[in-house]
Amino acid sequence: MATGINAESVAAEFLQHANEEQGHADLIAQRIVQLKVEPNFNPDGLLMRSHAEYVEGNSLIDMIKEDLVAERIAIDSYRDMINYFGNDDPTSRRMLEGILAMEEEHADDLVSLLEKMG
Ligand SMILES: [Fe+2]
Numbered sequence: 006m007a008t009g010i011n012a013e014s015v016a017a018e019f020l021q022h023a024n025e026e027q028g029h030a031d032l033i034a035q036r037i038v039q040l041k042v043e044p045n046f047n048p049d050g051l052l053m054r055s056h057a058e059y060v061e062g063n064s065l066i067d068m069i070k071e072d073l074v075a076e077r078i079a080i081d082s083y084r085d086m087i088n089y090f091g092n093d094d095p096t097s098r099r100m101l102e103g104i105l106a107m108e109e110e111h112a113d114d115l116v117s118l119l120e121k122m123g
Protein backbone atom coordinates (compact mmCIF):
# COMPACT_ATOMS: atom_id res chain seq x y z
CA MET A 6 0.00 0.00 0.00
CA ALA A 7 3.05 2.28 0.10
CA THR A 8 2.69 5.11 -2.47
CA GLY A 9 4.53 8.38 -3.15
CA ILE A 10 8.15 9.26 -3.88
CA ASN A 11 9.48 7.38 -0.84
CA ALA A 12 7.28 4.37 -1.51
CA GLU A 13 9.88 2.07 -2.98
CA SER A 14 12.48 2.38 -0.23
CA VAL A 15 9.81 2.14 2.47
CA ALA A 16 8.22 -0.93 0.85
CA ALA A 17 11.66 -2.57 0.65
CA GLU A 18 12.24 -1.86 4.35
CA PHE A 19 8.80 -3.24 5.27
CA LEU A 20 9.45 -6.40 3.23
CA GLN A 21 12.84 -6.95 4.85
CA HIS A 22 11.33 -6.49 8.32
CA ALA A 23 8.41 -8.82 7.52
CA ASN A 24 10.81 -11.55 6.40
CA GLU A 25 12.86 -11.12 9.57
CA GLU A 26 9.70 -11.29 11.72
CA GLN A 27 8.82 -14.56 9.99
CA GLY A 28 12.30 -15.77 10.87
CA HIS A 29 11.72 -14.85 14.52
CA ALA A 30 8.45 -16.80 14.57
CA ASP A 31 10.25 -19.84 13.09
CA LEU A 32 13.12 -19.61 15.61
CA ILE A 33 10.72 -19.40 18.53
CA ALA A 34 8.57 -22.26 17.21
CA GLN A 35 11.71 -24.40 16.79
CA ARG A 36 12.76 -23.70 20.35
CA ILE A 37 9.27 -24.53 21.66
CA VAL A 38 9.42 -27.88 19.81
CA GLN A 39 12.92 -28.50 21.24
CA LEU A 40 11.41 -28.00 24.68
CA LYS A 41 8.90 -30.76 23.84
CA VAL A 42 5.89 -28.48 23.70
CA GLU A 43 3.62 -27.83 20.73
CA PRO A 44 3.72 -24.29 19.36
CA ASN A 45 0.26 -22.76 18.99
CA PHE A 46 -0.16 -21.90 15.29
CA ASN A 47 -3.94 -21.66 15.46
CA PRO A 48 -4.93 -18.41 13.70
CA ASP A 49 -8.06 -18.46 15.85
CA GLY A 50 -7.14 -16.30 18.84
CA LEU A 51 -3.99 -14.95 17.23
CA LEU A 52 -5.34 -11.41 17.48
CA MET A 53 -6.30 -12.01 21.11
CA ARG A 54 -2.83 -13.33 21.96
CA SER A 55 -1.01 -10.62 20.01
CA HIS A 56 0.70 -7.93 22.10
CA ALA A 57 0.46 -5.26 19.38
CA GLU A 58 -2.80 -4.27 17.72
CA TYR A 59 -3.38 -4.05 14.00
CA VAL A 60 -3.96 -0.45 12.93
CA GLU A 61 -4.31 0.64 9.32
CA GLY A 62 -2.38 3.77 8.45
CA ASN A 63 -3.94 6.17 5.93
CA SER A 64 -0.65 7.61 4.75
CA LEU A 65 2.86 6.28 4.38
CA ILE A 66 3.97 8.27 7.43
CA ASP A 67 1.04 6.86 9.47
CA MET A 68 1.98 3.33 8.41
CA ILE A 69 5.57 3.85 9.54
CA LYS A 70 4.42 5.39 12.83
CA GLU A 71 2.06 2.48 13.54
CA ASP A 72 4.83 0.05 12.68
CA LEU A 73 7.18 1.87 15.06
CA VAL A 74 4.62 1.52 17.87
CA ALA A 75 4.43 -2.22 17.17
CA GLU A 76 8.24 -2.57 17.13
CA ARG A 77 8.46 -0.79 20.48
CA ILE A 78 5.83 -3.13 21.93
CA ALA A 79 7.87 -6.07 20.58
CA ILE A 80 11.00 -4.64 22.23
CA ASP A 81 9.21 -4.40 25.60
CA SER A 82 7.76 -7.90 25.22
CA TYR A 83 11.14 -9.46 24.41
CA ARG A 84 12.76 -7.60 27.32
CA ASP A 85 10.09 -9.05 29.63
CA MET A 86 10.68 -12.56 28.26
CA ILE A 87 14.46 -12.23 28.67
CA ASN A 88 13.98 -11.16 32.30
CA TYR A 89 11.55 -14.03 32.81
CA PHE A 90 14.06 -16.64 31.58
CA GLY A 91 16.97 -15.13 33.49
CA ASN A 92 19.47 -17.91 34.14
CA ASP A 93 16.86 -20.68 34.12
CA ASP A 94 17.08 -21.27 30.37
CA PRO A 95 20.11 -19.53 28.86
CA THR A 96 19.50 -21.01 25.39
CA SER A 97 16.04 -19.47 25.11
CA ARG A 98 17.31 -16.27 26.67
CA ARG A 99 20.16 -15.92 24.15
CA MET A 100 17.79 -16.58 21.26
CA LEU A 101 15.47 -13.85 22.55
CA GLU A 102 18.40 -11.46 23.03
CA GLY A 103 19.28 -11.93 19.35
CA ILE A 104 15.69 -11.23 18.35
CA LEU A 105 15.54 -8.19 20.65
CA ALA A 106 18.65 -6.73 18.98
CA MET A 107 16.93 -7.07 15.60
CA GLU A 108 13.71 -5.46 16.86
CA GLU A 109 15.79 -2.52 18.09
CA GLU A 110 17.28 -2.26 14.60
CA HIS A 111 13.80 -2.29 13.10
CA ALA A 112 12.71 0.56 15.36
CA ASP A 113 15.89 2.50 14.45
CA ASP A 114 15.25 1.95 10.73
CA LEU A 115 11.72 3.32 11.10
CA VAL A 116 12.90 6.36 13.08
CA SER A 117 15.44 7.06 10.29
CA LEU A 118 12.73 6.74 7.64
CA LEU A 119 10.51 9.19 9.52
CA GLU A 120 13.42 11.63 9.86
CA LYS A 121 14.20 11.36 6.13
CA MET A 122 10.57 12.04 5.28
CA GLY A 123 10.43 15.04 7.61
FE1 LIG B 1 10.33 -9.93 15.25
Ligand SMILES: [Fe+2]
Nearest residue numbers: 076079108111
Ligand atom coordinates in the same frame (compact mmCIF):
# COMPACT_ATOMS: atom_id res chain seq x y z
FE1 LIG C 1 10.53 -6.06 14.29
